[in-house]
Amino acid sequence: MPDPIHDLYDVIARRRDVRAEFAGRPPTDAVLHRVLAAAHAAPSVGHTQPWDFVLVRDLGLRDAFAAHVATEREVFASSLSVERAETFSRIKVEGVRESGLGVVVTYDPSRGGPHVLGRHAIADAGLYSSVLAIQNLWLAATAEGLGVGWVSFYREEFLAELLGVPEGVRPLAWLCVGEVTGLQDRPDLERHGWRQRRPLEEAVHCDRYGSGGL
Amino acid sequence: MPDPIHDLYDVIARRRDVRAEFAGRPPTDAVLHRVLAAAHAAPSVGHTQPWDFVLVRDLGLRDAFAAHVATEREVFASSLSVERAETFSRIKVEGVRESGLGVVVTYDPSRGGPHVLGRHAIADAGLYSSVLAIQNLWLAATAEGLGVGWVSFYREEFLAELLGVPEGVRPLAWLCVGEVTGLQDRPDLERHGWRQRRPLEEAVHCDRYGSGGL
Numbered sequence: 001m002p003d004p005i006h007d008l009y010d011v012i013a014r015r016r017d018v019r020a021e022f023a024g025r026p027p028t029d030a031v032l033h034r035v036l037a038a039a040h041a042a043p044s045v046g047h048t049q050p051w052d053f054v055l056v057r058d059l060g061l062r063d064a065f066a067a068h069v070a071t072e073r074e075v076f077a078s079s080l081s082v083e084r085a086e087t088f089s090r091i092k093v094e095g096v097r098e099s100g101l102g103v104v105v106t107y108d109p110s111r112g113g114p115h116v117l118g119r120h121a122i123a124d125a126g127l128y129s130s131v132l133a134i135q136n137l138w139l140a141a142t143a144e145g146l147g148v149g150w151v152s153f154y155r156e157e158f159l160a161e162l163l164g165v166p167e168g169v170r171p172l173a174w175l176c177v178g179e180v181t182g183l184q185d186r187p188d189l190e191r192h193g194w195r196q197r198r199p200l201e202e203a204v205h206c207d208r209y210g211s212g213g214l
Numbered sequence: 215m216p217d218p219i220h221d222l223y224d225v226i227a228r229r230r231d232v233r234a235e236f237a238g239r240p241p242t243d244a245v246l247h248r249v250l251a252a253a254h255a256a257p258s259v260g261h262t263q264p265w266d267f268v269l270v271r272d273l274g275l276r277d278a279f280a281a282h283v284a285t286e287r288e289v290f291a292s293s294l295s296v297e298r299a300e301t302f303s304r305i306k307v308e309g310v311r312e313s314g315l316g317v318v319v320t321y322d323p324s325r326g327g328p329h330v331l332g333r334h335a336i337a338d339a340g341l342y343s344s345v346l347a348i349q350n351l352w353l354a355a356t357a358e359g360l361g362v363g364w365v366s367f368y369r370e371e372f373l374a375e376l377l378g379v380p381e382g383v384r385p386l387a388w389l390c391v392g393e394v395t396g397l398q399d400r401p402d403l404e405r406h407g408w409r410q411r412r413p414l415e416e417a418v419h420c421d422r423y424g425s426g427g428l
Contacts (some may be wrong), residue, residue: 006278007220007416008357012252012350033428040414042349044367047403049412054419061421076334084329093332105424115298117365119409120290124341125366128386131342134330134347135256136226143222152332164424172342187283189261194331198263205268207275209379211318214237214247 001179002145011143014183018099018147019092021180026057026100031144035177038140039105045119045128048112051130054163054171056102064162065154065174066096072153090194099176102160105134108169130172137175137184147180215393216359225357228397232361233306235394240271240314245358249391252354253319258343259333262326265344268377270316278376279368279388280310286367305406308365313390313419318373319348322383344386351389360405361394 003021005011027035036053044050056062073093077085096102107130112119119125134150145193151174159171189195204214215237250267252268258264264332270276284287287307291299294413311318323354326333348364355362365388373385418428 008225008353009220009224009248010319011222012255012354015257017257034426036221036418037414039222040417041226041229042227042232043352047401047409047411049417050422052417052419054421054423058421059221072335076331079334080329088331091260091331107276112409115290117290117302117305117403120293120367121369122398124367124386126309127338127341128348132352134342135249135346136276136344136353138352139222139350140226140259145425150257152336153334155335163421163423167268169423172338182227189331195261196328197261197269200251203254203263203266204250205266207268207270207272207377209266209268209377209383214250 002182004143004145006042006143007110011139015138015142016183016187018146018149018180018183019095019188021147021182022095022098022176023179023181024098024100025179027177027179030139031142034136035140035144039133039137042133042136045110045125046117048116048129049124050108050111050126051133052106052108054104054106056104061162062096062102065159066094068158069094069096069151070154087192087194090189091151095176096151099149099178101177103175103177104163104171105130105173105175106165106169110168134173141177146177146199147183149176151176216397218357218359220357225353228319229352230397230401232394232397233309234300235274235361235396236309236312236390237350237393237395238312238314239393240359241369241391244305249351249354249358253347253351254372256350257342259339260326261332262340262343264322264325264340265347266320266322268313268318268320275376276310276316279373280308282372283308283310283365283367287313290367301406304419305402305408306347309363309390310365313363313392315391317389318377318385319344319387319389320379320383320385324382349362355391360391361397365390
């Protein structure tokens with residue numbers, strides 16, 4: 001298991017989206033508490049804190065979710081060209097069973113009542129808040145030497161039904177969280193030739209989109 | 215200006231959504247580069263990196279945006295009860311002029327082509343990636359002793375037109391970024407009695423939503 005590191009820039013650089021490196025052990029309760037507290041300290045529109053965290057340890061639930069993900073993997077694979085399908089076939093998309101713990105992060109738009117400060121003009125602003133909490137969680141887990149893998153090969157309705165998430169509340173992410181044997185130096189999708197990193201310079205613009213920046 | 219701090223948990227705890235504490239100076243180029251590089255190191259669905267960062271320094275653009283935000287503030291204020299409007303009247307919602315720099319973060323759904331790995335089942339997964347980048351940026355800026363304030367009192371179409379953002383690309387956030395005189399210990403909306411923090415225990419569930427957790 002990697003050593004804990006706490007320097008923010010080191011954590012940001014070391015953070016990976018983990019699939020294959022889970023060691024089969026969930027985090028200890030003390031570590032998990034620190035990681036969840038970090039997530040819960042995220043900013044939120046109108047201070048609504050619209051997130052919840054469902055800790056999925058039950059093996060039956062994790063098996064059912066993994067089977068659903070396998071089906072969705074096939075749906076995606078069948079949309080690809082032969083060449084891309086071949087590249088994709090080498091890429092692992094989840095560690096639902098191996099990680100030992102799923103953390104499902106939800107978004108409840110009703111939190112904060114009808115007049116959420118800062119959401120009247122941008123309907124998605126509440127959704128963004130739950131995603132900010134995910135990044136805090138991901139970085140804290142990395143700092144603790146854990147791995148996190150965000151699984152997105154699923155249908156929200158399936159997961160909502162599986163965990164009894166009430167209507168109107170959206171399960172935004174299934175995060176596999178657990179101890180790892182190590183973290184890769186480069187993202188899996190780069191290593192497997194799926195897609196390369198974009199230079200920062202291309203992403204920065206001055207005063208006008210498309211102007212060129214740094 | 216606060217000292218730089220690099221311990222992840224300290225940064226997460228100290229981070230605030232800044233409105234009133236901007237000192238009128240944008241970050242230096244070297245600091246800004248580190249902050250943008252941190253944002254650019256965020257995870258993204260299918261490694262698409264769908265974000266862009268428009269650095270808005272031009273005073274005319276910042277004035278025009280601030281005037282638009284003032285109008286949207288009135289729209290929200292007029293929706294409130296007398297009592298809530300009175301509380302809201304004490305809350306500052308932006309530091310567009312005072313911060314010295316706006317960083318507009320956009321989301322381009324076309325990045326990554328038609329077959330984005332991990333987005334076929336969840337249309338919003340690309341949107342989430344740009345939000346993860348925002349949280350990296352926010353934490354890195356906090357580590358550098360800067361303040362960040364996310365302004366959400368605006369219409370996306372207005373901002374897109376102001377900065378020449380092409381059709382289909384969404385401006386998700388205007389972040390005021392600049393040097394600050396200090397950071398508040400508690401969120402503005404708590405201090406002003408708008409809304410209090412929710413206990414972590416209420417946000418955590420085991421295996422089933424609503425089950426109670428920690």
